[in-house]
Each structure stands twice: as structure tokens, then as C-alpha cells.
Amino acid sequence: xxIEEGRIGSRVFREKVMEAEEAAELIKDSMVxxxxxxxxxxxxxxxxxxxxxxAEKDPFQIxxxxxASVGDELDGALTRAxxxxxxxxxxxxxxxxxxxxxxxxxxxxxxxxxxxxMIRYGFLGNIDVAIVEVVKIREDGSLVLSTSVGNSPTFLxxxxxxxxxxxxxxxxxxxxxxxxxxxxxxxxxxxxxxxRVSDRIGEPSIxxxxxxxxxxxxxxxxxxxxxxxxxxxxxxxxxxxxIRFLKKEIDEGRLPPDLLPFQSGVGGIxxxxxxxxxxLGIKDLELYSEVIQDSVxxxxxxxxxxxxxxxxxxxxxxxxxxxxxNVEKFKEKIMLRPQEISNNPEIxxxxxxxxxxxxxxxxxxxxxxxxxxxxxxxxxxxGGSGDFSRNAYISIFSTPSSRKGGEISCIVPRCSHIDxxxxxxxxxxxxxxxxxxxxxxxxxxxxxxxxxxxxxDCRAMLGDYFSRCKNECFGQTPCLKREx
Amino acid sequence: xxIEEGRIGSRVFREKVMEAEEAAELIKDSMVxxxxxxxxxxxxxxxxxxxxxxAEKDPFQIxxxxxASVGDELDGALTRAxxxxxxxxxxxxxxxxxxxxxxxxxxxxxxxxxxxxMIRYGFLGNIDVAIVEVVKIREDGSLVLSTSVGNSPTFLxxxxxxxxxxxxxxxxxxxxxxxxxxxxxxxxxxxxxxxRVSDRIGEPSIxxxxxxxxxxxxxxxxxxxxxxxxxxxxxxxxxxxxIRFLKKEIDEGRLPPDLLPFQSGVGGIxxxxxxxxxxLGIKDLELYSEVIQDSVxxxxxxxxxxxxxxxxxxxxxxxxxxxxxNVEKFKEKIMLRPQEISNNPEIxxxxxxxxxxxxxxxxxxxxxxxxxxxxxxxxxxxGGSGDFSRNAYISIFSTPSSRKGGEISCIVPRCSHIDxxxxxxxxxxxxxxxxxxxxxxxxxxxxxxxxxxxxxDCRAMLGDYFSRCKNECFGQTPCLKREx
Numbered sequence: 018x019x020i021e022e023g024r025i026g027s028r029v030f031r032e033k034v035m036e037a038e039e040a041a042e043l044i045k046d047s048m049v050x051x052x053x054x055x056x057x058x059x060x061x062x063x064x065x066x067x068x069x070x071x072a073e074k075d076p077f078q079i080x081x082x083x084x085a086s087v088g089d090e091l092d093g094a095l096t097r098a099x100x101x102x103x104x105x106x107x108x109x110x111x112x113x114x115x116x117x118x119x120x121x122x123x124x125x126x127x128x129x130x131x132x133x134x135m136i137r138y139g140f141l142g143n144i145d146v147a148i149v150e151v152v153k154i155r156e157d158g159s160l161v162l163s164t165s166v167g168n169s170p171t172f173l174x175x176x177x178x179x180x181x182x183x184x185x186x187x188x189x190x191x192x193x194x195x196x197x198x199x200x201x202x203x204x205x206x207x208x209x210x211x212x213r214v215s216d217r218i219g220e221p222s223i224x225x226x227x228x229x230x231x232x233x234x235x236x237x238x239x240x241x242x243x244x245x246x247x248x249x250x251x252x253x254x255x256x257x258x259x260i261r262f263l264k265k266e267i268d269e270g271r272l273p274p275d276l277l278p279f280q281s282g283v284g285g286i287x288x289x290x291x292x293x294x295x296x297l298g299i300k301d302l303e304l305y306s307e308v309i310q311d312s313v314x315x316x317x318x319x320x321x322x323x324x325x326x327x328x329x330x331x332x333x334x335x336x337x338x339x340x341x342x343n344v345e346k347f348k349e350k351i352m353l354r355p356q357e358i359s360n361n362p363e364i365x366x367x368x369x370x371x372x373x374x375x376x377x378x379x380x381x382x383x384x385x386x387x388x389x390x391x392x393x394x395x396x397x398x399x400g401g402s403g404d405f406s407r408n409a410y411i412s413i414f415s416t417p418s419s420r421k422g423g424e425i426s427c428i429v430p431r432c433s434h435i436d437x438x439x440x441x442x443x444x445x446x447x448x449x450x451x452x453x454x455x456x457x458x459x460x461x462x463x464x465x466x467x468x469x470x471x472x473x474d475c476r477a478m479l480g481d482y483f484s485r486c487k488n489e490c491f492g493q494t495p496c497l498k499r500e501x
Numbered sequence: 502x503x504i505e506e507g508r509i510g511s512r513v514f515r516e517k518v519m520e521a522e523e524a525a526e527l528i529k530d531s532m533v534x535x536x537x538x539x540x541x542x543x544x545x546x547x548x549x550x551x552x553x554x555x556a557e558k559d560p561f562q563i564x565x566x567x568x569a570s571v572g573d574e575l576d577g578a579l580t581r582a583x584x585x586x587x588x589x590x591x592x593x594x595x596x597x598x599x600x601x602x603x604x605x606x607x608x609x610x611x612x613x614x615x616x617x618x619m620i621r622y623g624f625l626g627n628i629d630v631a632i633v634e635v636v637k638i639r640e641d642g643s644l645v646l647s648t649s650v651g652n653s654p655t656f657l658x659x660x661x662x663x664x665x666x667x668x669x670x671x672x673x674x675x676x677x678x679x680x681x682x683x684x685x686x687x688x689x690x691x692x693x694x695x696x697r698v699s700d701r702i703g704e705p706s707i708x709x710x711x712x713x714x715x716x717x718x719x720x721x722x723x724x725x726x727x728x729x730x731x732x733x734x735x736x737x738x739x740x741x742x743x744i745r746f747l748k749k750e751i752d753e754g755r756l757p758p759d760l761l762p763f764q765s766g767v768g769g770i771x772x773x774x775x776x777x778x779x780x781l782g783i784k785d786l787e788l789y790s791e792v793i794q795d796s797v798x799x800x801x802x803x804x805x806x807x808x809x810x811x812x813x814x815x816x817x818x819x820x821x822x823x824x825x826x827n828v829e830k831f832k833e834k835i836m837l838r839p840q841e842i843s844n845n846p847e848i849x850x851x852x853x854x855x856x857x858x859x860x861x862x863x864x865x866x867x868x869x870x871x872x873x874x875x876x877x878x879x880x881x882x883x884g885g886s887g888d889f890s891r892n893a894y895i896s897i898f899s900t901p902s903s904r905k906g907g908e909i910s911c912i913v914p915r916c917s918h919i920d921x922x923x924x925x926x927x928x929x930x931x932x933x934x935x936x937x938x939x940x941x942x943x944x945x946x947x948x949x950x951x952x953x954x955x956x957x958d959c960r961a962m963l964g965d966y967f968s969r970c971k972n973e974c975f976g977q978t979p980c981l982k983r984e985x
Binding site for chain 1: 587589601602603604607608609610611612615618619622623624625626686687688690691692693694696697753754755757761762845846847850851852853868872873875876877878879883887891892894895917918919920921922923924925927939940941942944945970974975976977978979980984985
């Protein structure tokens with residue numbers, strides 16, 4: 018494949034250019050393979066596809082570590098080829114999810130901020146090979162990442178061997194978008210010097226130990242990212258409720274008038290909320306989050322978003338083309354950092370983040386299930402929701418009050434699985450309303466959640482459950498006898 | 502009451518000296534009262550007792566905020582007098598616990614590091630009166646706290662009125678033991694500059710707005726603290742298992758040879774563990790924890806503990822007398838900080854704390870219940886266990902495998918209440934053994950926990966439950982149909 022000048026500035030790297038199939042040969046059965054990628058952005062594509070192909074005639078299995086979810090060329094293709102034995106720390110791929118829930122793939126669900134330190138501390142074993150997508154190798158041999166940072170800096174530092182994918186579909190102008198910083202390990206760690214969303218604390222590229230370089234593969238496969246559908250009626254109403262809540266917090270002096278930086282899960286509610294705040298005249302918003310989506314570019318262009326810090330840039334194909342033509346402009350307002358920094362409790366508490374995450378279900382006592390459908394089937398994983406919600410200035414969880422046309426209540430008597438406990442859930446929002454749980458007892462929470470958040474069709478059922486609890490096993494948190 | 506010279510150095514304060522009964526009159530029905538105290542150490546005593554007495558003829562109720570648990574003169578006396586309507590954020594008093602579980606007192610269970618910022622952000626409403634125990638008021642009017650710091654700095658800053666209890670049973674030499682630091686509020690917070698357990702980052706005393714001073718009461722009632730019974734057989738075996746585990750971590754390079762600072766819950770297991778490590782020749786231990794107990798003094802005297810940072814000094818009456826005669830010596834090795842700093846995620850991650858907390862029960866998937874007996878009755882509260890376990894370098898939960906002579910298994914199919922989720926529990930230790938859960942799936946965790954930690958009499962029952970789960974609702978985390 019032909020590549021522009023400047024893509025591979027270092028001779029050492031040029032001498033290691035090889036076909037994806039050849040690089041894939043470096044990966045053997047039982048190896049631990051760690052890759053770049055966070056959402057379908059910046060993950061390696063050519064080598065994983067070659068690996069999947071090889072597995073058809075030569076079956077083998079690996080442990081796969083990433084930043085978070087990745088594109089179908091990696092999680093999908095390798096799952097279908099039976100290559101993934103174990104997967105850490107997060108995923109959203111349909112085929113992989115099915116394999117996890119059938120027992121075909123072992124999945125370990127980890128707080129995203131915990132992943133890099135756990136690797137460095139040796140808690141997850143040795144990394145045999147790191148595969149990392151870059152846009153460019155500089156003359157000094159340092160790597161310029163592409164559309165995500167994730168755990169790549171730590172993977173590159175810790176892996177025995179390194180395979181680089183140079184993706185020529187990603188623009189060279191991404192150089193300068195990244196801020197690479199690895200904290201020292203205890204007991205020698207110093208304060209992480211980030212004090213403003215826009216602070217640059219690290220380097221734009223990553224130096225590696227070149228003795229570990231095993232191969233360089235050139236590819237032009239694009240990120241498998243898609244746009245999000247426009248928000249539905251429920252999402253709009255949830256966003257309106259969040260906006261009304263935040264407005265009241267400002268009016269009553271519990272939030273600064275110009276608000277605080279936002280973290281938001283991926284999707285329509287967050288977009289609708291940010292837009293709604295602008296409608297209220299609140300300007301100069303800042304984002305300190307994981308994923309930078311389409312709407313962030315719009316808000317920047319409209320002059321409403323001062324700065325966005327994330328660990329991945331996940332744009333629809335249309336927005337991506339637009340971004341690629343205007344990288345220089347956007348680079349002044351966007352920065353990508355390692356997920357250990359984007360999700361770091363130290364920084365999240367310091368900046369005072371307003372955290373907005375979604376729930377699969379919430380129970381009447383304010384516990385939240387973010388991961389398991391029906392308590393047993395894995396959906397995606399906890400992701401960064403724990404990093405942000407535990408440390409936020411204010412922590413909001415949203416969910417529609419019911420799903421499947423009202424057949425399933427998302428406000429339940431008791432969560433079938435708990436990822437966020439009563440101690441971490443400050444505000445629950447549905448399209449029905451807002452439950453402000455700060456300073457409330459479990460029983461007060463139950464009354465507020467049933468009244469304000471449950472679907473009207475489910476209120477009587479939930480109220481009846483709560484009454485029976487109070488009759489059967491009273492106490493701080495009443496429950497039914499069989500639940501004891 | 503006669504007091505030594507130097508106890509009240511400021512005229513403004515001397516002019517406000519009054520009887521406890523008179524100070525108690527300042528507290529009216531429905532007020533929010535915030536006091537010093539963390540464990541039965543450094544809490545006000547005379548005014549609460551006067552309040553309880555007043556309530557006998559003039560019933561009234563208050564919301565009571567503290568650092569954590571406090572002595573019986575406060576939580577006990579006020580509960581028995583029916584004065585407490587609402588209590589935040591932690592308690593261990595028998596009478597109060599009963600009142601909470603009968604619905605007589607509303608209890609809000611909060612992460613201890615969250616309390617001060619929630620107050621400053623206005624999330625828990627306005628504080629009408631702060632009552633704070635001190636050993637001394639300096640000539641410049643600044644307050645020298647006594648045996649705990651807790652939330653006192655923020656309570657004093659935020660309260661409308663201030664009552665000071667000068668406790669002459671606490672030695673004047675405590676001056677210099679405290680390190681008072683309140684972080685800036687977002688968005689202006691800077692890094693908390695603490696980088697070593699022994700770093701002093703703040704002031705030894707607290708300046709207040711003297712216009713808020715409403716009364717100064719002199720008392721000589723001693724802290725209601727008691728020693729802990731010597732560790733029982735199970736605690737000893739748990740400690741041995743923890744030591745063996747830590748030794749292996751050092752040997753295999755996952756922990757530095759001279760270890761990292763410890764956090765430990767209150768009680769015998771922690772003491773036995775620290776002692777055991779010394780037996781292994783591991784020296785120069787450091788403690789970055791909440792409570793400094795008797796054994797810490799012994800370890801310091803033996804030259805084995807380099808430094809201990811906490812938020813309260815909770816000694817048995819015998820050790821207290823010894824400490825009081827040797828304060829100057831111990832002050833070089835002990836520091837008390839606000840609980841917002843002792844329990845701060847930023848500091849806990851930076852220092853790389855080894856966290857040791859106890860569980861009421863743990864389930865086979867690695868979730869932990871720290872608060873509720875039988876899922877409905879409050880025991881004490883979550884305390885600082887969430888602050889430490891989520892952010893620790895390594896997080897250990899311990900429990901005997903069974904209680905009440907084997908009648909109750911502490912390893913259960915499903916926790917009746919969850920305070921620490923599968924994402925936060927890295928290691929479970931019982932007297933039976935150690936379950937190292939790092940990098941394991943829920944199903945792998947179940948096998949290890951049942952095999953290594955459950956009481957032998959309960960293993961078959963737990964194994965049977967796990968098998969039935971796998972048959973009924975398979976998936977990432979198998980469960981029974983009725984648990985869905």
C-alpha cells in the first residue's frame with residue numbers, strides 16, 4: 018500500500034513494514050494481546066482481520082485487552098473466528114455479547130480508570146503483544162495515535178512486543194490532538210497537574226522501546242463508527258427534566274451560574290441536555306468526558322462549547338469527513354487523553370464534574386444496575402460510570418421509566434444486579450420526573466422515586482411492594498422475608 | 502469549673518463562657534446541629550447531655566451531623582431523650598441503631614469523604630449550630646481541636662452559630678497534632694499537595710468568624726472510648742491469611758518490598774496483620790487510615806511504624822493515660838487530618854493504599870454487604886470503606902466464614918444488601934483462606950470464593966446454588982429464575 022511522506026518518519030519503523038498476515042503470525046495461542054481503541058475509534062483493524070482469517074485454518078485463542086469497546090473488525094471478527102478466550106474491560110459488540118452470555122468468552126468487567134494501573138501493577142499478568150493504531154511515526158520514532166488514546170500508552174510500555182498499524186485513512190493533522198501522561202506509580206506518584214479541562218499536561222506522542230517493535234502494518238480501513246439516531250420522545254423529556262433540575266440548582270445556589278464541566282454517557286440524552294442548557298442562555302460549557310461525539314463539533318462551531326476533553330473521538334462518517342477537513346480548527350478546542358486521566362477520580366473531584374450516566378434499571382432504594390439484563394445477561398459493562406458517579410460534584414442517572422412499550426418497568430422493587438449503590442446515586446431522572454436523593458433515607462428515596470420517576474402504570478405495584486416490605490421486614494431498608 | 506491558664510487565650514471567647522445548660526438553650530426545635538467527633542473521640546459531651554436533660558421537660562428534635570460515630574453522651578443520650586430526628590453520616594450506638602431500625606430516627610448513610618463537600622455545596626441544607634470540642638483557644642482566637650478532626654473545619658466554616666466545648670481532660674499538648682486543610686471548591690480546586698503520609702499541608706488550628714461564636718462551655722468529661730478485646734482465633738487466622746497473601750504479592754513483584762501505606766478498619770484483624778508483617782521482617786510500615794488505635798502506639802514505640810495519619814485518636818483509657826504523658830514524643834509520628842483528606846480518593850490513589858475492610862457478608866460473585874443485617878436492619882453504615890476500597894492499590898475485605906457458631910454463613914449466594922460491587926472487591930479473606938478475584942469473571946470468582954473462603958459446612962450448599970443458577974439462568978452472572 019502506498020503511503021504519504023511523513024507517515025513513517027523513522028528508519029527503524031520503515032524497516033519493519035510488513036503485511037498484516039505476517040504481523041498476525043507473531044500472535045500465538047494463549048497470548049495476552051492488548052490493543053488501542055476506545056469505542057469504535059482508533060482500534061487496530063488489519064491485523065485483527067488477518068488473525069481472524071488465520072484462525073479458520075489454525076485455531077487458537079487469546080486474551081484481549083483494550084481501552085473499552087472497539088469496532089467489529091476486532092471484537093466481532095475475532096469472536097466469530099473463536100479467537101477470544103478472555104476479554105477485559107468493556108465491550109458492546111453483538112456477537113461478543115452473545116458469546117459472553119453463552120459462556121464461550123470469559124468477560125471481566127472493570128472500572129475503566131482501573132485498567133491501566135492494574136496492568137502496571139501486574140494484577141492482570143504480562144502483555145505479550147500490543148497492537149496500536151497510529152496516524153504517524155515521527156522522525157524521533159515516537160507514535161502519534163489516531164482517534165482514541167484509551168490504554169495505549171500503558172500497553173505500549175508494558176508489552177513484550179509491539180505491532181503498529183499506520184492507518185492512512187486517519188488524517189496526519191491529528192498530531193497535536195493527544196495529551197499523553199502516565200502518572201508515576203505509588204509510592205512515588207505526584208499530583209496529576211491538570212487543573213482546567215483544557216490544560217495540557219503531557220506529550221503529543223509516545224516514545225517506545227524500539228527493541229520491542231515487531232512489525233509495522235499499513236492500512237486504510239476506516240473506523241467503524243456510526244452516528245446516533247436523533248433522540249426519541251422519552252430522551253427529549255429526560256433531557257428537559259435534567260435541564261429543569263440543573264436550572265433549579267443554579268437558581269438556589271448549589272451550582273455555579275456558569276455550571277461545571279460535564280461528563281456524559283454516549284447518546285441522545287446528553288446531546289439534548291447540552292443543547293437545552295444553551296437554550297437557557299448558559300454558555301461556555303465544558304466537557305470532561307470519555308467520548309467526543311458529533312454534537313460536540315456542532316456546539317464548538319456554534320461557539321457554545323469552550324473545550325472538550327475525552328479519550329476518544331467517535332464521529333459518524335459524515336461528521337468525520339467534516340472534521341478531517343477542519344482538524345486544525347477543532348484541535349484548539351479538543352484534547353484526547355489516556356482513560357486513566359479522563360476517568361481519574363483525582364481530576365473528577367477537582368474539576369467538580371456534573372456526571373450524567375444511564376441506567377438499565379434503578380430500584381426504589383436508589384441502587385442502579387448498569388450492566389446485567391435480568392440480573393444474569395451482560396449488556397456492555399460498567400465502563401466509566403463508576404469512575405464518574407462516585408466522584409462527581411453531582412451524579413445523575415437517567416433511564417426511561419419503562420421499556421418495550423411499557424412492558425418492562427425500569428424502576429424496580431430490587432435491582433437484579435447492582436453496579437452503583439445507594440451511596441453513589443444522587444439523582445434519578447426519567448421522562449416522568451426527577452428524584453433528588455441527596456440527604457434522603459432509603460424509605461424517603463422509595464417514596465420520591467415511585468412518585469416522581471416510575472411510570473404511572475407501575476406506581477401502584479411499586480407502592481404495594483414497598484408497603485409489604487414495611488410490614489414484613491421493617492428496618493433501615495425494608496424488604497420482603499424471602500429477600501432477607 | 503476551674504481551668505488552667507492558656508486554655509482560653511482570647512478575650513472574645515472568655516467573655517462567652519457559659520454553663521452547658523445555657524448553651525443548650527441556643528438549640529431550638531428543627532435545627533440542624535453539626536458536631537465534632539469521629540469514633541468516640543473528640544465529640545462534644547456537656548452540651549449534648551444538657552440538651553438531653555432539657556428535652557425531658559421540653560421535647561424537641563434536631564438533625565444531627567457528625568464526623569462519624571460518636572460517644573454515648575451524644576448519640577446515646579440524645580436518642581434516649583428522643584431528640585434526634587435525622588442522623589448523618591454514620592453511627593455505632595446501640596440505642597441509636599435500634600431507633601433507626603424501628604423508624605424512630607431517620608438515618609442517611611454517606612461515604613465519609615463525601616460529607617464535607619456535600620455540606621459546602623449546600624446539598625444537605627444549612628447548619629444552624631456547630632458544637633466542637635477543643636483543647637484550647639489560642640490568643641489569636643484559633644481553635645486547637647482535641648482527639649479527632651472529622652468534619653469540624655467545614656462545620657465551623659458553614660454553621661450560623663458556633664458553640665465551643667473546651668475539654669480540660671484532653672491535654673494541651675495535643676496542639677500541633679492536627680493538620681487542617683480544606684480544599685478549594687470546584688472549579689477552583691488545586692491539587693491537594695499531600696505526597697507522603699507524613700506531609701503537613703495545613704494549619705495546626707482553625708480560625709473562625711468570631712461573630713458566629715455563641716457560647717463557650719468548659720467540661721472535663723473524658724472520651725467514652727474503650728479498648729478492643731484481643732483478637733479471637735478466627736481473627737488471628739484471617740490475619741495470617743492476609744499476611745501470607747501480602748508476602749506472596751511482594752515475592753512475585755506485585756507489591757514493593759517495603760509495602761505501601763495501610764488503611765484498616767477498626768479492630769483486631771488489622772492489629773494482628775500489622776504485627777504479623779513485622780514478624781516477617783517487613784519494617785517501616787506507614788498507616789494512612791481513619792482511626793489510630795492502641796496498637797499503633799505500641800508499633801511506634803517498637804520502632805516499626807514510621808508514621809500514622811488518621812482523623813481520630815481512639816485509645817483505651819489505659820493507653821490514653823500513657824499517650825497523654827508522652828504526647829510530645831508521639832506527635833512526631835502521628836497526625837490527625839479532616840476526614841475529607843484522610844479518606845480522599847486523590848490521596849488514596851496517589852499513595853497506593855493497601856485497604857483492609859471488614860464485611861458483614863460477601864456473596865459468591867464477590868459483592869460485599871457492609872451495612873445491613875438481613876438486608877433490612879442497619880448495622881453501622883458504610884463509613885470510609887467505599888472511599889478506600891474503590892481507590893486502593895489493593896483492596897481486601899475480610900470476614901469470618903461463618904458467625905454464631907456456624908449457624909450463619911458469611912459467604913452467601915446473594916448479598917441481602919450491596920455496598921461494594923464486584924468491581925471494587927479485589928480480595929476476600931476468611932479464616933479458611935484467600936480468594937484473589939483480580940482479573941476473574943463472576944463464575945470464576947464463585948468457584949474460588951466457595952472453595953477458598955466458605956466454611957467447609959457451607960461449601961456444598963453454595964456449590965449446589967451455583968449449579969442450579971447455571972442451569973436456570975445462565976449468562977455472565979448466572980442466577981435463579983426468581984432472582985431475575
